[in-house]
Amino acid sequence: DAKTTQPTSMDCAEGRAANLPCNHSTISGNEYVYWYRQIHSQGPQYIIHGLKNNETNEMASLIITEDRKSSTLILPHATLRDTAVYYCIVIGVLTGGGNKLTFGTGTQLKVEL
Amino acid sequence: GAVVSQHPSRVICKSGTSVKIECRSLDFQATTMFWYRQFPKQSLMLMATSNEGSKATYEQGVEKDKFLINHASLTLSTLTVTSAHPEDSSFYICSARVFGTGGYEQYFGPGTRLTVT
Numbered sequence: 372d373a374k375t376t377q378p379t380s381m382d383c384a385e386g387r388a389a390n391l392p393c394n395h396s397t398i399s400g401n402e403y404v405y406w407y408r409q410i411h412s413q414g415p416q417y418i419i420h421g422l423k424n425n426e427t428n429e430m431a432s433l434i435i436t437e438d439r440k441s442s443t444l445i446l447p448h449a450t451l452r453d454t455a456v457y458y459c460i461v462i463g464v465l466t467g468g469g470n471k472l473t474f475g476t477g478t479q480l481k482v483e484l
Numbered sequence: 485g486a487v488v489s490q491h492p493s494r495v496i497c498k499s500g501t502s503v504k505i506e507c508r509s510l511d512f513q514a515t516t517m518f519w520y521r522q523f524p525k526q527s528l529m530l531m532a533t534s535n536e537g538s539k540a541t542y543e544q545g546v547e548k549d550k551f552l553i554n555h556a557s558l559t560l561s562t563l564t565v566t567s568a569h570p571e572d573s574s575f576y577i578c579s580a581r582v583f584g585t586g587g588y589e590q591y592f593g594p595g596t597r598l599t600v601t
Contacts, residue, residue, distance in 0.1 A: 414592035465588035474528040
């Protein structure tokens with residue numbers, strides 16, 4: 372699975388958009404970009420995933436560059452409850468038992484008043 | 485999204501005893517379940533993968549005789565930490581994978597905080 376690079380930490384003002392970047396320059400054509408987040412002392416929470424098209428759901432938007440070497444997770448109106456560690460994971464298609472989700476160090480997002 | 489539960493949420497045990505942690509998929513049947521461990525200020529580390537009715541596959545460096553995994557049904561997996569020692573104190577998180585509308589999806593439990601004294 373392709374490696375990812377994320378900033379260690381980011382700050383965001385409440386109500387503003389939080390844009391979390393992820394570099395995955397070695398991504399291959401059949402690998403997806405997944406985003407999870409982990410609020411302190413809780414299990415990870417699935418946010419969104421995509422292959423090459425931009426994706427949006429009720430939680431966030433995922434923008435993937437045309438060459439697929441980087442992506443940005445956008446939380447449109449960050450709240451204090453969005454303070455968490457955000458993990459960008461690149462992985463081949465999830466199957467019944469294969470392609471295991473492995474977590475890097477992620478980005479600690481701190482949303483402040 | 486689908487819900488995964490864990491029990492207990494936190495447990496304190498004495499060194500040398502065994503502790504069992506349960507992981508349940510509440511509203512779906514999981515094709516595969518995973519167990520992770522997380523030490524303070526570190527990321528999640530995958531310990532093992534298990535499929536219902538078959539033996540778990542352990543990651544390199546994880547002792548299979550110490551961390552016993554039983555996956556008896558499509559909704560229940562258990563992790564037993566045998567002869568626990570203080571260095572086993574950690575946050576244990578299970579995860580369940582299911583085939584959804586967009587392909588396979590993976591959901592995580594809330595975690596179990598184990599403290600060995």
